[in-house]
Amino acid sequence: MVWKNQDTCAIVGVGATDYYRRGQSWPRTINDMAGEAILNACADAGIDVKQIDGFAYYSTAGAGYLDKFDTASLMETLGIPHVGFSATLTSGGGGCPGAIGLATAGLMNEDCTYTVTLMALQQLPQHRLGVVFGASAPNPENSFLQPSGLVGPGHLMSVLARRHMHLYGTQPEAFREVVQATRANTHNRPKAVRRNSLSNEEYNGSPMLADPLRRLDFCLETDGAVAVITTTMDRARDCRHKPAVVHGVTHGGQREWGRAFAWMGMPDPHFASSGHQYVADRLWEQTGLSAGDMDVALIYDHFSCMVLMQLEDYGFCAKGEGSDYVLSGKLRYDATTRGGTHGGVPVNTHGGNLNEAYIIGMTHIVEGVEQVRGTAINQVKDAEFALVTGGPASLPVSGMVLRRD
């Protein structure tokens, strides 16, 4: 059934700070960086920051992992006169594109007119994600996980990857190809953290942090901020750029995935998946589209294996065929034809969390917007539809289709 709010809202502004390697953004503060991203997004949209009157967050309004955004503080420092909508999706990075659905809810309810979605990340030594899980005595639920030494998200993800390899014969070279194929898209991106092409030797020499995953299968750790502005379609047409139309967006998930790798109780086939099946099915039902209709796919890549499993969950290939799909070169972007290769849909034309920057998914939204505007650095020719997904993790996870106006 077609979504009632299809094509009623659009992303009209995107803004970001520079991307810093972990810990190197100091002495800037989180709100300093958040403010710059918001102001840049307003300039991109051609609106005044005083016109912002809504905030739609994800990750429980988390700024990075331990800080929280506070709408009142942002209003205070940016001089935003009033706000009619301030809400967040729960859990973590899985809700990233889902936050645009939340913005749409506020806009369609006429609570607000220009809504900011935001993430800022600053990992000072005491804030590092990899140790957040393991730093303190676990809570009663996590006491059934943390003592096993599965202390970081990469450790947890490797257990899912292992099951996928067992069930489907997935090759470790497929994880490598995810990293290499997306690395190939950063050589011409001045802001990208990793721009060199990645040889087999360099990948194979990368330390095995949690077998089967190597350090280069783990995403970057970046400091910085990204903001995007969503508004109604009538307002969007008065903005500076061509609107990136919100054609479909879903968040949520099913109980079989649940807390996912914070639980490990998922039955097959959900265990060796990205947990996106439910939101993917809803997204295609909402839009009447399917994976093959996408011109570009911005797939949340905190870990290489999760790109492969999302491609399965969204139907770019059948369940269990992700390894073959990836290894046949179908993720690659061909700059000559400005399209895919081997009949595939180009994945993470911006380099993704693995290579460009990791701002908990926001860079994928930015790339989706630029692709359907027609202004992306690695532009897919005549891109009409862009898929954007949010990090496989505890529910909710989310997905979005942006459409060219």
Place this chain on the structure above:
Amino acid sequence: MAYGPARALPGDQIAITTNPDTEPFWDAAKAHRLTACQCADCGHFRMPPSPYCPQCQSRNKGWPTLPGTGTVFSYAICNKNPKTGEDYVYVPVVVDLDGAPGARLNANVSGCEAEDVHIGMKVTVDWTAITDGWVLPNFRKV
């Protein structure tokens, strides 16, 4: 890749906390009795223990004694002690518990080389003393 013997992480580095829903599991572990949370009305198992049975929404719990054996469902191989950063080979395993369909435990496995751990491997419980007098169920290759 050759890693060498899989060892459980040192118990003196491990802490847990409990709540009224989970404490019977840990009390049983102290007595070296492996249990899992079972619905006292419909018999459905759930782990970790939680207030309600997801099948029938009952709050009545049972804590049957399990055989203490299980099967490796999946695993990772890690090579750094997470607390100290020192070289230390350990293998976190997700174990399907015999006698408690659908219930799993996350633990370490020992009794074999790390590279010999495999999905489907049979294991039996191996108790590790941890801080504050608690005892953690780990596993050993059968």
